[in-house]
Amino acid sequence: MIRRAFLAALLATVLGACSAPAPAVFAFSGPPAGDEGLHVTSLTKDGQILVSFSLADGLTGELRRAIDSGLPATITYVVELRRPESLWFDRTVATATVTATVRFDNLTRQHQLSRTIDGRGEEPRVTEEEEDVRTWLTAFDRLPLFSTAQLEANSVYYVKVRAYARPRLNGSLFWPWDRGGKTGYTPRFTYIG
């Protein structure tokens, strides 16, 4: 019996580790302070929740070196619209995934930029400007990620954004999963309806 229980616990640990590329973040009774550097704001307009976020220092030296080496670098933002719960974990109302990818061609010295929102690609761009790359990877303005149809009137919500970069340059021998992800939250807002 003990052997079975131990094997079950072992299997659950392994499966949990396999199914969680990024550590889950649980929020009790509202958004915590979040990580410095990931600033998130939201705006409700025309039936859409427009989410803006910027990742200061997102283009780290390591990521810059990876880009310069020609590796495609991607920053993935998992944006969650959440509803606080008083006695339980906050409920996730909707989730959107935004990715920004840059690939540097050392021959032409041009950066090829691309973005996807929930898998839908935008028009790629080419630039030679470092600042354009930084902005492309780290700044997103008023993305219409959620519809207000999913919200309940007079209810409180907030938006949580988790950001993590690829390639992983800090993967260790025994723990290959991300340890450098950042999380940001909007202040709570009440949807009037």
Add this chain to the structure above:
Amino acid sequence: MLTLRDAPPAMRPPAVRPRGRRPFRDNPIRILASIALLAAALGIALTFATGSARYSPDFLTEFVLYALSVADLTMILALVFVLARNIIKMMVERRRGLPIARFRSKLVGALLGMTLIPAVLVLLVGSELIRSNVDRWFNAPMEEIVASANRMASDYYGERQKLTSDTASRLARLLASLPFPDADPVAVRDLILPEVVQQRASMIEVYRVARARTGAPAVTSVVDVAVPSLPREYNRASADRLAERVAAGSREAHGPEPLGVGGQLLRAAEPIRTPDGTLAGVVVASDFLTGDLAARSRRMTDAYEAYNQLKVLKNPLVSVYLSFFLMVTLMILVGATWMGLYLASRITRPVQRLAAAAREIGAGHFDQRLEPETSDEVGSLVEAFNSMAAELSASRQNLERSAHTLKRQHQEVEARRRYIQTILDRITTGVISLDDANRVSTVNNAAARLLGVDGDQSGRPIEDLLARPGLEPLAKLFAAGRPGDADRPAQEVSLARDGRELHLAVATTTLHGEGGAVEGRLIVFDDITPLIRAQKVAAWREVARRLAHEIKNPLTPIQLCAERLSRHFQAAPPVTRELVEECTRTIVGEVESLKGLVDEFSQFARMPAPRRIPTQLPQLLSDTLALYVGLFRDVTIETHFPPDLPMARVDPEQIRRVVINLVDNAIEAMDRRGRVFVEVQHLPVERLLRLVVADNGPGIPEGEREKLFLPYYSTKRRGSGLGLAIVRRIVAEHGGTVEVTANAPRGTRFTIELPA
């Protein structure tokens, strides 16, 4: 697998291997499958490690490292689990003191040490080798070479791109001099043709820009000129898109376009503006890079990028290779650990089974058998063990049968002993058994009662037992014969106990063993006192009957003769007549007296059998004692009759006579002055009614008490001496007893006990 349970031996099945699923360690197919699986995993890992150079660093660090880490963690947990489980198991076994546990733990420890220590050492050394080798990949000369090559290719590429851009800018300024956008295409061609002819551009395309209704600029190709050597695989649409972007104000005015033949077109676009700054058109200049040149440039850049990517992903890549190495090491460790535990189990398990089976046999479970798993020395040992167990089982069965027979015989002997003991306890014959040293073995109840000793005299010399006061005649009789003497017939011995004479018929019997040796003696004695008394009474009754017959017959003729003499001498002289009358009166008086005496003898000799009916003794006694009221002025008769006395089955007339005799005797003994006490007691345990008649007279000497009940014995001056003899006889015929003892503080006490 041998199963040992705490079941009764009769219910315990023989130890056989249960059918069905075999344990893993006994299933060769599963063991081989596991080894094959482990070897396959090892082979896959090695193959993958060998071909890892073909995979991109990104793939290695993103997916392979992830998978390897999960596999490593899983195997580490599995290894820890296997080790922890077996360590705990061994600790428990050692704590419980199971056999072979210490040897097994030593064996497992040695095997694990032989595996773990080299594996860990190899892992440490190999890891360091990997790290140092990876560091060697990135040395300064190599980095400089690839960086310089890439810089050269990039600079050349940039130079060609810049030239193309300059050509586009110059043409834009030239074309601005034409009345654009309405310029004649021929004029435009003439203007741009020299650039193509002089090979400052491989192709030039001019677009006219017009505003659409939405306000967005729309480009329309006006003319394009290309050198004849330009491959036809180029894509005009890319130039159109570039023109559109420039017309829309984008700063992205140049870019490469790969061609199918291997070359590239370096495009550059420039807006054509009228003198007032209005966007009128777009010129796109393209420079063709041959395939070799583009390919060489790309290879140099790829080499540079590959080098830099390796450098950037150095740590994850090291982790990948370390993970490979660690995984292989862990596989070896898991396999070796399991194999070590398996070997230890294979070695110690038969011994453990033997020890467990031996314990079971020691506990009395002789049906334990072991199934030999191998045909080697251990198998021979198991066979020998099974043979030993079978022989032990057979011996045990024989022993149990013998014990059962012995037990049955013991029970029979015990039953016979109880039977004899019961008889000895119940019979009225006293029996004393002696051992060969004349020590008392048993004394039955009758012997204890007759001799007045305790029943527990075991081990006491018979001489001590018979040395008690009153038992001297018996001691003398016993001293006259010794053990080993021939059995002697019964002899009568008279003992005086508690003022009573006790007549015993004593016989001794020698007990012989199987070989005829003397094992002891039996002293058997019967109380023949009642028999003696009965014989005396019968004799006296015969005497009485004959006396009555012989005396009564001549009394009447004597009386008649005397009366006849008296009548005959009526006429005689007065002196003679007076003499005769006096003599005849005396004769008649004495004859009358003799008749009364003879009547009493007759009554004693012909006393009828009692007619017993349920009688209330207190009522009978009260009625009887009422006869004495007022007769004796100085005699007080006191009675004590407790309530709720049971009825007594007696002959009321005979009991009345008994009471009158006793009370008369008491009054006479007190010389008609004193106190008579009459009491009735109920003894429920003994089922007796006790009648006591006591007086406070002078009492009777102890030596004369027993003689009181003999016929014709009397301490009075008158009477026949039959009163107490009649009392004893009446009481005896009622099944009771009568005793006379001294009354306290003075007087005599008669105690009659009758069945209730």
